[in-house]
Amino acid sequence: MSKGKVLLSVSGFNPQRWHELLAARREVALRPEIAADPSIEYAVVWKQPPGILTNLPNLKAIFSIGAGVDHILADTTVPDVPIVRVVDPNLSKHMTEYVVWRVMDHHRFGQMYRAQQKRKIWREPVQRTAGDTSVGVMGLGNLGRDAARALLGLGFLVNGWSRSERTVEGVATFAGEAGLRAFLNQTDILVVLLPLTAATRGIVDYSLLKELRRRNGLGGAVLINAGRGRLQKDDDILKALEDGTLKEASLDVFEVEPLPKTSPLWTHPRCS
């Protein structure tokens, strides 16, 4: 008896490692054209093209290889088979590394130093230590807690916010609508790692950014969205960058992906 095939459909990152792992065990189908192939039994996906899973007659299960399953359910034609969330320890490692990288680059004035270097300017600003800078993590699931722990390890003050009460050692936690403003008011660098739900869609808007702490000498607050694009309003972020509500932003995600070439966020000097 021959084993059925696995459909691997990934967009936004190179699935080479997954391809190798799967191909060692089963035949892997990669192309959308084969989407009605009766030999396909499993689908391993990240943001698959809409409709690709609709007509697979022998599909037994769908595996999500990124964070969450909203990227699968965005396609309403996905058949009613079990959806399995693969908990990949590398996923939270990768995400935490991204967060640490971006937090450190903002904290250490990376953008400013690169601009100075281009103009051959030799100047060091007064540098706060991590212990004098508070990072607020929105979302305290696996990813948020892992990022919070890494930031604590580097000496940052860490605040955390979640929809319902959570406790994370060493982190000042806030919960729900009631706790949101106090959380933001004590946050210099905001890290978004929320799941995308009806309640969180568009939560990172201008009014939220307006509540972030803006301290003397730091020139505005910082936003890092490492979660989902639809948690944020791209236009509001742009407005906040323009009027100084935000000093800088690091966006791993956007409302529409890939980000349209016409978006001013591509070339904004304070957006990375």
Place this chain on the structure above:
Amino acid sequence: MSKGKVLLSVSGFNPQRWHELLAARREVALRPEIAADPSIEYAVVWKQPPGILTNLPNLKAIFSIGAGVDHILADTTVPDVPIVRVVDPNLSKHMTEYVVWRVMDHHRFGQMYRAQQKRKIWREPVQRTAGDTSVGVMGLGNLGRDAARALLGLGFLVNGWSRSERTVEGVATFAGEAGLRAFLNQTDILVVLLPLTAATRGIVDYSLLKELRRRNGLGGAVLINAGRGRLQKDDDILKALEDGTLKEASLDVFEVEPLPKTSPLWTHPRCS
């Protein structure tokens, strides 16, 4: 009885915090013109201009507020008074933050992403995790050990090298001439935090860089010098960047500082 003054002479960074701390206790003299002032009893310095301490008749002690004392003794006219090395916990914090910032930026392909963004290219390379990347720390004094611990906390494999044997938990340590090549051969990202002595002057030369590990897909090794400029040979680093021995370098220091405007290191696209 009135207290004597403190001379504060700092170059290369903004001494505002030191000025505030000292001024709360004593009158602070800042200008080189007052260098023969008999009312000056103490000098707090970092890379003071040569001769500034020579003719202070009532100088009782000199305090170094950076790493090491070689920057003071570079001026051979410094009088024979006690030199006190201020162990500032913020110094190792600042240094470790610099190291973590630069390691993460190289590890996460910061330079490549910034170049892609400029050209509106949406592409993610295969990303190694920290656990698959080895950082080698040269120098295992207070600063080197603190940096090594922070990098271990982020999941990197950490090697350490020092002139004489040292043990640091979780770090694979190598010592002396005999251990140098093995250390370099296992290092993807080299972090230099050595003291400047006759034995270490110019140690970071082309032949040393040539021994670093260059793995497939990473496009060359990385150098981060967070120690002293005269540990390195600027021309050798440039040559190594040019011929692919080094993929990228982050230099916090140079042989001559400020770096002369004519140096190609100012504008090298892979030097930060």
